[in-house]
Amino acid sequence: MSNIEKIRSEIVDFLKQKEPTSYSVRQLSEALHYEEASKFRELIKAIALAEREELIVLNKEGKFRLKRASGTIIGKFRANERGFGFVDYDPNEDDIYVAKEYTGSAMEGDTVEVKITGKPEPWNSKGPEGRVVQVIERNTNRIVGEFFPYDSERREETGFLGYIVPQDNKLNHMVVYVLPDGLQAVEGSIVLAEIKEFPTAENPVGMTGFITKEIGHKNAPGVDILSILYKLGIPTEFPQDALNQAEAIPFEIPQEELENRVDLRHETVITIDGADAKDLDDAISFKKLTNGNFQLGVHIADVSYYVTENSAIDREAYERGTSVYLTDRVVPMLPTKLSNGVCSLLPHEDRLAMTCMMEMDGTGKVVNYDIYPSIINSKQRFTYTAVNEILEEGNPEIRREYTDYVTMLEGMRDLHHVLERMRRKRGSIDF
Structure with missing residues (x-):
C-alpha cells in the first residue's frame, strides 16, 4: 500500500467515526496531523483519490463527508401545501426534494427514510431528488x-x-x-x-x-x-396540582420575608406597559443625585420566591417555556393568580422584587450598582400612550393629570438620550 492510499484509509476511517459530520480540508489536516507543508500536499492527493473512488463526497459548503453506501438517508420530512415535500437531514447538504407521488404516507415533521432517485445538479441549482421508503417515527398523534x-x-x-x-x-x-x-x-x-x-x-x-x-x-x-x-399543542389549561399550589399561595407577604429584603416602598416606583397588559413584571424608579449623576432602579417581579424548583408550577412552566400572545388572548406560562396577581406589580400593592440599582454619570457610564431582593410598592401605572402624550406631544391635560411624575419622566428621557448617544458611539444602528 502506497503512502497516499494509507492516508486515504485514515481519512475514511476518521469520517466513519465522525459520521454524519462534514469536515473541510483544513479541519482534516488538523485532526489527522497533516499540517506540515509536505504532509499537507499528500493529504490533498489522498482526498482526491478518495473522492475519485467515491468513498467521500464534497457538500455545498466545501466540506467532505463519508458517502453513504446504502443509498437511503434518514431525515425530517417537511410537507408543502401542494403535496410535494423536502427531507432535511444535514445543515450542510441540500434538502432532498420529494415529488407528490413519492411522499408515501409521510406527514409534516415525520422522521423518514428516503431513497435518492436523482442526483443533484449544482450547476443549475438543482438539489437531489428522492422517494420516501418508510416512515420511521411520527411527529404528531x-x-x-x-x-x-x-x-x-x-x-x-x-x-x-x-x-x-x-x-x-x-x-x-x-x-x-x-x-x-x-x-x-x-x-x-x-x-x-x-x-x-x-x-x-x-x-x-x-x-x-x-x-x-x-x-x-x-x-x-x-x-x-x-x-x-x-x-400547535399549546396547553390552554393548567394541571390540577399546579392550580392547587397556586391557590395555596397567600396574597399577604410574610413578615419574616419583609425583614430579609431591602424595603423600597418609600421610593417612587412606576410601571410602563401597554394599555391591555395585566402581567406587569417590571418597574422602574429614577432620581437625579446631588453629585449630578443619575440613579436608575430596575425592579423585576421575584417569581422565584413563589415558584420553587421542581414544584408543580415550575414543572408546568418548564414545559410551556413562555407565555403565548395571540390576537385576542394570552396563554400564560404561570397560573393567573401569579401572572396577574401576586407576581404582577400592580399599583398600590406591596410586591416582592429583585432590584438592580444603578448610578450612572453624565456619559451613561455605570459608576456604581447593587443587586438585591427587595419589596416595592408601585405608585403609578403608566401606559406607553400616556408617557408619549407627556413627553412627545406635551399634552397639557395629561401633564396636569400626572403632574407629580412629569419631572421624573423628563429626567428619564434625558438619561435615555445619554444612553442613546453612548450606544451610537459604540456603533449601534437604528432601523
Missing part, C-alpha cells in the same frame, strides 16, 4: 379539523361516526375516519382527534382516530384562535 358526520346507514355500514378534514393546509389531502371510541360531535364542530391508525403506503390519505375534545362550532367567535392553540 393529534389532528385538529372539522367534523362531518355520517347518517345512521353509513355509520352502520362503515363503523365510523364520520370523518374529519384537517385544518392544517399541509394535511388537507388527508381525512381522519372517526371511531366511536371517543366523544360524539355535531356537524361543523372543530374537534381535536387522537390518531389510532396512520396512513399507509397502500392508503396514503386515510387515517382512523377518535375525538378527544370538541373545541367549538366553526362559526363561533374565538374558535379559530382556540383551534390554532390545539393544533
